[in-house]
Every structure is written in structure tokens, then in C-alpha cells.
Amino acid sequence: xxxxxxxxxxxxxxxxxxxxxxxxxxxxxxxxxxxxxxxxxxxxxxxxxxxxxxxxxxxxxxxxxxxxxxxxxxxxxxxxxxxxxxxxxxxxxxxxxxxxxxxxxxxxxxxxxxxxxxxxxxxxxxxxxxxxxxxxxxxxxxxxxxxxxxxxxxxxxxxxxxx
Amino acid sequence: xxxxxxxxxxxxxxxxxxxxxxxxxxxxxxxxxxxxxxxxxxxxxxxxxxxxxxxxxxxxxxxxxxxxxxxxxxxxxxxxxxxxxxxxxx
Numbered sequence: 001x002x003x004x005x006x007x008x009x010x011x012x013x014x015x016x017x018x019x020x021x022x023x024x025x026x027x028x029x030x031x032x033x034x035x036x037x038x039x040x041x042x043x044x045x046x047x048x049x050x051x052x053x054x055x056x057x058x059x060x061x062x063x064x065x066x067x068x069x070x071x072x073x074x075x076x077x078x079x080x081x082x083x084x085x086x087x088x089x090x091x092x093x094x095x096x097x098x099x100x101x102x103x104x105x106x107x108x109x110x111x112x113x114x115x116x117x118x119x120x121x122x123x124x125x126x127x128x129x130x131x132x133x134x135x136x137x138x139x140x141x142x143x144x145x146x147x148x149x150x151x152x153x154x155x156x157x158x159x160x161x162x163x
Numbered sequence: 164x165x166x167x168x169x170x171x172x173x174x175x176x177x178x179x180x181x182x183x184x185x186x187x188x189x190x191x192x193x194x195x196x197x198x199x200x201x202x203x204x205x206x207x208x209x210x211x212x213x214x215x216x217x218x219x220x221x222x223x224x225x226x227x228x229x230x231x232x233x234x235x236x237x238x239x240x241x242x243x244x245x246x247x248x249x250x251x252x253x
Contacts, residue, residue: 095227098211
């Protein structure tokens, strides 16, 4: 992929932060509103792919190493399975939601508040391990999808660079 | 008409009969067969999983093992693509 015109690059510069913020919002509110790790991660990854398409793969080749992206993907996978095994060791069941109602210190709960039963507005401090798993899956999907498209862009433009 | 055509028509009609009968025997819309598990999840997701979003509580808590399989599929796909398209050592 070669570089696109200046208009496209400027517009994608303007839109990219908005797309990223929206995707991170979908990931962070996965336990309150529709969406979650997979969906928000796909949104953020498509924003990154838009930048890649606008600036061309030669621009990205010098700046982004795909090995770091795969490291982030593996980190997300390890985080996800680690939280699941914490449920096994602390709560007794694989994928047990051990953080619900658990008071860590005096009055501090990490995502442990229990919402009022009924259709209410819950705060973000609820959900137990679900937000942690949403973050893990979001990291995994962002890094994984972007790494796949990036590596394919590099491979498709290798012939152009050799000429 | 050769034997091949006859076999093809036979197989097609048998499969078509199966599809039509299974379409006729489907549940009426909005009337699930046994809604016990649905009712349990809808009633208890706010106290057990602590979320307002029941879908996420099913995906990551009640059926967490399934999500682990999905994550493994994504990991395997990315690993395969990286293996095919990796940079050559110079």
C-alpha cells in the first residue's frame, strides 16, 4: 500500500482519536452497555488500520514492529487465563466471579459493588472479574487484528520495494 | 439422463424434504421450549455476577469456557498468519 493524498491523511488524523476513544469506551463499559472486549477491540483496531491505509505500509514499516504487537496479544491471553485460574484458586471454580462483593481493604472494592436489582443505572465499579476480562480480550483483539493486517500489508508491498 | 443425474436429483429431494420438515417443526416465534435457564440468568445476573449487562455476564461468567475457546481461536489464527507472513532474516 502506498501513501494516500494529503486530504485523506489529514481527515484520518482528525478522526483517529475519536474512533479510539469510542472503542476504549465500548471496552471499558462492556459490563454496563452493549458491547465488550471483542467489539471495542475491533473498533480500535479498525481505526489503526485506517491510519495504516492512509499513510502506507512503508511509513509503518519503520515505526511499528509486529513482534511487539504479538507480545501484547500474548499478554492479553495470559491475563485472561490468569484471571480464570485466580477464580479456580480463590473461588473454587474455573472462571468463578470471585470479586463480586469482596471487600479488599476497609471500604474499597475492585469492581466488586453489587448493583440494585431492577433496571437501574449502575456505576462502573461493578461486575467483579468481568471488566478485567473485557480489558484482557480488548487488548488481545486490538493487537491481534492490527498485527494480522500489518503483516499482510508488509508482505504485499515487498515486491514494490525490491524494484 | 445418466445415472449421475438421477443420483443428484434423489439426494437433492431427500435433503429438501429434511429442510422443509425441520422448517415446519420449528418453535413458534417468542415461545422457547424450556425457559428455566433464561429466567434464572435474568433474575440472578445482578446479584451473582454484579452486572447490568446480562449478555456480558453470560459470555464471561456463566459460559466463560466458551469465551476461552474463542480467544484461543483468535490466538491460533494470528499465530498462523504471523508464521506465513513473517519478515525474512537478512
